[in-house]
Structures are given as structure tokens and as C-alpha cells.
Amino acid sequence: MxxxxxxxxxxxxxxxxxxxxxxxxxxxxxxxxxxxxxxSPLLRTELAEHIDAITSYPDREYTSLRKSMAAYCGCDYENIVVGNGSTELISLFIQIRHPKKALILGPTYSEYEREIMLDGGTTHYYPLKESNDFVLDVDDFISHLDQDTDLLILCNPNNPTSTCICQNDMRKILDNCKIHGIYVMVDETYVEFAPDVSEISSVSLTNDYNNLVILRGTSKFFAAPGLRLGYAITGNHDLLHQINTRKNPWTINSLAVIAGEMMFRDQxxxxxxxxxxxxxxxxxxxxxxxxxxxxxxxxxxxxxxxxxxxxxxxxxxxxxxxxxxxxxxxxxxxxxxxxxxxxxxxxxxxxxxxxxxxxxxxx
Missing domain, CATH: 3.90.1150.10 (Aspartate Aminotransferase, domain 1)
Known part of the structure; x- marks a missing residue:
């Protein structure tokens, strides 16, 4: 051994x-x-036919790709920003918000804490209890939200517990975070695998809450971790402008753009x-x-x-x-x-x- x-x-x-x-x-x-x-079989058979795309720069606004993502997620394409994997967007968001004290559920994905630490902030964990099968006790959790916290990060469904927060409970959390001035980042890397995506996803809530940003990617559901194609959804256009201003242009290459458009329509x-x-x-x-x-x-x-x-x-x-x-x-x-x-x-x-x-x- x-x-x-x-x-x-x-x-x-x-x-x-x-x-x-x-x-x-x-x-x-x-x-x-x-x-x-x-x-995606569609991607496997058709991507090679678009190899000439690498001879020119992609659209700097990625409009066609964002429209494909919007149709897939059920949101306005103007609420989407793309990135070189969701990891780049996590980093950009934390650099922009510059949180001093972040709250994270535990156990969860380690990259959140790492990015906060690199930005000079501190991370506090709210432990999910084994006695409750690692399901979040929403009322107790809300009682721990206060003015000292400026960022809440939720992975939904959560990694590694695979537990989830339903949309109704997410509304309660967002309402309380709004009161305390807390921004909420929801990582939905695994939500597309859920039994009922609409019951768990917070995408529709971006229309009602400007303190919410959602992260998604193509690594897990579309089996394309090497493509490095991620995206964020938020109704906060000031935040979108800040992200677009800070991030490097053309972080998504021409073939990744075409691949993304193909994957999102392979029903x-x-x-x-x-x-x-x-x-x-x-x-x-x-x-x-x-x-x-x-x-x-x-x-x-x-x-x-x-x-x-x-x-x-x-x-x-x-x-x-x-x-x-x-x-x-x-x-x-x-x-x-x-x-x-x-x-x-x-x-x-x-x-x-x-x-x-x-x-x-x-x-």
C-alpha cells in the first residue's frame, strides 16, 4: 500500500x-x-471543418457564443461574460470585489479560499453537519450572516458532498445577504447534472438580485476541461463592465468559440x-x-x-x-x-x- x-x-x-x-x-x-x-458527437464530427477559424481573431465581444449560452441557460446574453475557464472568472471577481472577509460552506472546493488568500482576504467556514447529512440548515446559516462578511461563496450542488440548495432557500439567503451588504457568488459547475435544474439553478434570480453572480463552465458536463471555456451570469451590469474592463481581450480562442456554440445546441x-x-x-x-x-x-x-x-x-x-x-x-x-x-x-x-x-x- x-x-x-x-x-x-x-x-x-x-x-x-x-x-x-x-x-x-x-x-x-x-x-x-x-x-x-x-x-459532444456534434463537436467531434464538425469542429475540424472549422479549422480555418484560427486564421482570424474571434469577435472581441463573443456575441454569438454568449447568445448560444443565453439560449441554453435561459437568460439575456447581455448578462453573460466569458472567461478562460471559470477559474479565471473566480479570480477576476475576487480581484474586483476585493473581499476582506469571505464566508464559505465547508467542506467545499479549495480554489475559492486560495483566490481570496492571494487577494489578501480571510476566509471563514460555515460547516455543513454530518448529522444533517451535509444538507445546509438555511435558518441557522442565515443567523450567522452579519455586516462583517462581504462575500459569500456557495457551490451548488456542492463539491464534494453533492448536496444542494433549492431556489426557494437561495432566495432567503440572498434576501439576508442584501440586508447585510454581502455579495454572493454561486458556482454552478455541477447544476446541469441535477435531477431538476430549474429547481436548483439560480440563473433566473439574477433578474431580481444585483448582489449575485453565477459561475458555470464546460469542463464537467460537456467533458471539455482542456477547452478552458467558462462563463459568468449576473444582472449587475456595473460588475460586468468591471470584469470586461479588467480581463484580457481574446482569452477565448476561435476554436473554443465554435466548439462552445456546437456543444450548447447538441440537445x-x-x-x-x-x-x-x-x-x-x-x-x-x-x-x-x-x-x-x-x-x-x-x-x-x-x-x-x-x-x-x-x-x-x-x-x-x-x-x-x-x-x-x-x-x-x-x-x-x-x-x-x-x-x-x-x-x-x-x-x-x-x-x-x-x-x-x-x-x-x-x-
């Missing part, structure tokens, strides 16, 4: 290859949370993805819920958090077991408020999911 304390991101397959001697092409990554269907691919994830999410949740060795938490994204109930096992041991069988899961012990009893895996194709379930449930 691996003795040193290594933790691997879903993109760290080269490190796995080096340490374990397994070719990265042979590894099924249940850690990256990427759509198992791969890229067959979108429907197939939602159908696959929906079915596997329910199947695997019930499979692990019936086991006495694990406690699954009801997932709303394309991944599930498990608590290991068997005291003879740990997250690092299960990671090691799975990777030796060429499957990569996430040891969650580096997330705030989690420990060696938690693992996370995303839903892949049924045959791969079956193989992972057999590996994890094996005595």
Missing part, C-alpha cells in the same frame, strides 16, 4: 502513472467528475447525459445505502460522497485498492471537516460503475 500521504486531483493521472506504474490511458477516473460520454447529447447520470445516480445511491459498510449522502450532482462505516478501512486504503485495479476515486481527507472515513466518486458508464462498486464493497 502507498505509505506516503499523497492526495490526487482528478487530473493527476501522470503522478499516478509514475507512482503506481499504471499507464494513465488504462485508468478510469472516478475522481475528475467529468461526463463519461466524452465530448441529443445533453439529454443522453442527463438520462445516464440520473439513472446511475439513483442505482448507486440505493446500492450503497443497502450496504452496512458505507453511508451515502443523497447526491444531486454527478458524484456521490460516502462515509466509510467499516472501521477496518480508510479512504487511503480504498484509494489504493481501487487504483491497483485501474480505477481512481477521491480520498476526501484533505477537504475541510472531512477525514479518512470519506471518499467520493463520480458516476461513469454502468459497466465501470459496477466494477467500482464490486471493488469497494468487497470484503
Amino acid at each position: 502507498l505509505k506516503h500521504k499523497d492526495h490526487f486531483h482528478g487530473s493527476d493521472l501522470e503522478k499516478i502513472e509514475q507512482i503506481y506504474g499504471i499507464r494513465k490511458e488504462e485508468i478510469v477516473s472516478f475522481s475528475a467528475n467529468v461526463n463519461p460520454l466524452g465530448i 441529443s447529447y445533453i439529454d443522453a447525459t442527463r438520462s445516464l447520470i440520473s439513472g446511475e445516480r439513483e442505482r448507486l445511491y440505493h446500492l450503497f445505502a443497502s450496504s452496512e459498510r458505507f453511508k451515502p449522502y443523497r447526491p444531486y450532482g454527478n458524484f456521490m460522497l460516502l462515509r466509510i462505516l467499516d472501521q477496518s478501512l480508510s479512504a487511503s486504503e480504498l484509494f489504493d485498492r481501487a487504483i491497483r485495479e485501474k480505477m481512481m476515486i477521491r480520498d476526501c481527507s484533505t477537504f475541510p471537516f472531512l477525514d479518512e472515513q470519506y471518499i467520493r466518486f463520480c458516476f461513469m458508464k454502468p459497466e465501470d460503475n459496477d466494477r467500482l462498486a464490486e471493488c469497494l464493497l468487497r470484503l
